[in-house]
Amino acid sequence: MTPWVVNEAAGIPKFGEIRNVQWIAETLAIKFRPSPNTGRKGDCWRHDPVPQGDPSDPGVVTPVDVTITLTPGTKEYKLYRRVDFGQLTLIKQGPANFDDVMSITIPDEAMPPNAGSICYYGQLFDEHGNASPMTLLGDDCITVAGTTPLPTPMLSALEIVGDETSPKMTVKWFCPPYGVERFNIYVSIDPAYPTQPASISSVLSTNVSPDPTNVVYKVEGMMKTNDFWIYRSPRVGPGFGNGASFDVDVTVVQGKTYTIFVTAVGKDDNEGPRSNVEEGKWSPAVVAGPQVPWPARPLPSFNIFSTNLIAVRLPPSIYDGMGVRIGWIFERVATKTDNNQAAFIYDPADPMKYISTNASGEKLFPVAMYRVQLINAAYPAVSADVVQVTPLMESIAYSNDLFGGVNGTTIRDPFIAIGPAGAGTTFQAAPLYLLDTSPVLAGARYIYLLVRFDDTHEIREIVPSSIVEVTP
Numbered sequence: 001m002t003p004w005v006v007n008e009a010a011g012i013p014k015f016g017e018i019r020n021v022q023w024i025a026e027t028l029a030i031k032f033r034p035s036p037n038t039g040r041k042g043d044c045w046r047h048d049p050v051p052q053g054d055p056s057d058p059g060v061v062t063p064v065d066v067t068i069t070l071t072p073g074t075k076e077y078k079l080y081r082r083v084d085f086g087q088l089t090l091i092k093q094g095p096a097n098f099d100d101v102m103s104i105t106i107p108d109e110a111m112p113p114n115a116g117s118i119c120y121y122g123q124l125f126d127e128h129g130n131a132s133p134m135t136l137l138g139d140d141c142i143t144v145a146g147t148t149p150l151p152t153p154m155l156s157a158l159e160i161v162g163d164e165t166s167p168k169m170t171v172k173w174f175c176p177p178y179g180v181e182r183f184n185i186y187v188s189i190d191p192a193y194p195t196q197p198a199s200i201s202s203v204l205s206t207n208v209s210p211d212p213t214n215v216v217y218k219v220e221g222m223m224k225t226n227d228f229w230i231y232r233s234p235r236v237g238p239g240f241g242n243g244a245s246f247d248v249d250v251t252v253v254q255g256k257t258y259t260i261f262v263t264a265v266g267k268d269d270n271e272g273p274r275s276n277v278e279e280g281k282w283s284p285a286v287v288a289g290p291q292v293p294w295p296a297r298p299l300p301s302f303n304i305f306s307t308n309l310i311a312v313r314l315p316p317s318i319y320d321g322m323g324v325r326i327g328w329i330f331e332r333v334a335t336k337t338d339n340n341q342a343a344f345i346y347d348p349a350d351p352m353k354y355i356s357t358n359a360s361g362e363k364l365f366p367v368a369m370y371r372v373q374l375i376n377a378a379y380p381a382v383s384a385d386v387v388q389v390t391p392l393m394e395s396i397a398y399s400n401d402l403f404g405g406v407n408g409t410t411i412r413d414p415f416i417a418i419g420p421a422g423a424g425t426t427f428q429a430a431p432l433y434l435l436d437t438s439p440v441l442a443g444a445r446y447i448y449l450l451v452r453f454d455d456t457h458e459i460r461e462i463v464p465s466s467i468v469e470v471t472p
Contacts, residue, residue: 046268048145049111061147063107066137068122074098076125079106080134084116096124113148114179115266117141143268150264150272151176153183153246158260158280167254167282172247173262173275177236180264183246184208184271186215186228188259196229200250203240204231217261219277226259252282300451300459305364308356311448311468314433319417322440323433324448324465326364327354333418333430336403336410343418344401345409351396351416354432364463366394369434370449374467378443389436390415392453445469 013019049061068077079092092106112118119141124132153175162168171185185204189196198206212227233248234240252258259279264272310325331347345351355363369390373382397413411418419431440446448465 046143046145047111049147050145061109061111063109064111064118064120064142064144065105065107066120066122067103067105068096068124068137069103070096070098070101071124071132072098073126074124075127076129077104078123078125080121080123081108082119082121083112088121111144111147113146115146115181115268115270116144117267118144145268145270146179146266148179150179150266150270152273153262153264153275155260155262155275155278158258158278160280160282161249162282164254164284167252168249169252169258169280169282170247170249171260171262172245174244175246175262175264175275176244177241179266180236180272181267182235182265183233184263184265185231185233185248185250186213186261186263186274187231187250188212188215188226188228189253190226190257190259192227197251200231200252201248203248204233204250206231208232217259217274217277219259219279224259228259232265254282254284257281297458301461303461303463305358305450305452305461305463306356309364309450309463309465311446311465312433313468313471314417314419314435318419319433319435322436322446322468322470323417324369324436324450325419325431326434326450327356327432328429329354329418329432330429334403343411344403345411345418346406348400348407348409351398351409351411351432364450364452366392366453366457367434367463368392368451368453369436370451371436371438371446372449373441374445374447376443376445376469379441379445386449387438389438389448390434392457393434440470442470442472 047062047064049063066079068079070077074096075098077093077096078090080088080090082088091108091110096104108118108120120137121134122137123134153173156172156174159170159172160167161170173183175183187200196207196212198210208230212229214225215228216223216225218224233246236246240246257279258281259277261277262275266272308325308327312323312325314321314323329345329351331345334344334346336342336344352363352365355365357363368388371387371389372384373379375382393415396411396416399410399412401408401410403410415435415437417433417435419433434450436448445467446469447467450463450465452460452463454460
């Protein structure tokens with residue numbers, strides 16, 4: 001069809017004359033919603049029932065003021081509303097005399113907890129109860145932000161998937177879906193691209209904006225600043241998400257560090273709080289080497305090393321706890337009260353000479369001591385856990401000192417204690433103890449297992465102590 005052409009030379013058509021004219025006509029109707037700033041007073045197109053900036057009274061809900069214009073003869077009104085695609089609900093009714101007022105304004109304070117669209121409908125009645133048509137109030141429905149804040153997602157660590165030909169990362173987060181329309185996924189890349197890819201996943205949208213958003217954030221306790229691009233998820237529902245769990249695979253580049261966080265988006269396009277921030281870098285998986293089985297070794301033997309290995313409850317003046325006697329000192333012993341209660345042996349020799357030996361002359365060391373609780377009347381049921389109570393003891397820490405004008409040895413080892421010699425004027429040998437520095441249960445019964453090692457630090461044998469009960 002050719003455009004409209006007017007033949008001016010033909011003049012104006014005469015009465016009764018028909019002239020054919022070719023022309024094109026087009027009717028274009030566009031429905032749009034004005035911004036909040038262009039709406040009339042009392043007629044806001046987006047309503048925030050819990051506005052920000054009033055920390056003194058955050059619980060106050062700002063109602064929606066709904067105005068019904070009366071017509072002549074009106075004696076009663078009814079106000080209905082529909083939230084999203086829900087049922088039409090009567091929320092207010094009452095007398096309305098047109099002879100007294102031209103309109104009635106009703107505040108609606110019962111705002112929905114989540115963002116949504118509210119449509120208000122009015123109906124008028126005359127004195128005989130005849131109803132007018134139910135009419136949509138205002139030019140359109142309004143969007144309400146909701147009274148409940150959007151939830152905060154919890155982002156999991158970024159997972160490396162794919163291979164070197166198609167490197168990807170799985171972004172997984174958890175968030176209650178109630179009131180959430182979609183999610184915004186913020187992505188930052190370091191070192192940055194010259195241009196950020198418009199799409200990083202077939203599931204997510206392209207960049208919400210071609211320009212990045214500069215964000216200050218915290219990761220691993222450190223404040224950082226970087227440029228983030230925003231990608232939007234599909235609508236939450238059967239097609240996206242599994243209950244409160246959501247995940248998406250994104251395409252990444254090897255050697256670049258990706259920083260990601262997520263926010264929930266309501267139906268009104270408002271964003272909730274940020275999730276935690278996670279960083280990740282794609283690298284090829286480490287190829288596992290051959291699995292070499294550890295050579296099977298026989299269980300260590302269980303032997304009685306020496307009758308000197310007696311477990312005792314030590315006197316609190318020596319050590320407030322448990323220990324196992326591992327030797328005897330046949331020299332005079334004194335306590336250096338001016339030096340942290342250290343034991344002093346009047347013999348400038350290595351205290352290892354006092355460690356007990358077996359029938360073959362082998363010393364107990366190197367050894368590590370373990371403890372096992374046994375059942376008794378106080379504890380008829382026990383776990384049978386084996387607890388290590390000393391490190392590997394290969395020697396005893398000591399120093400050669402002068403004390404009282406005599407050259408001797410001061411014990412410096414925190415796992416060694418020297419008991420008092422027997423009472424009387426005749427000198428008696430002092431016991432040497434290996435200490436249990438772990439807490440014990442009052443009234444419990446224990447046995448100690450001393451694990452001996454050889455020169456290559458392989459277990460040689462296990463030596464049990466005597467059984468002891470913890471007295472108060």
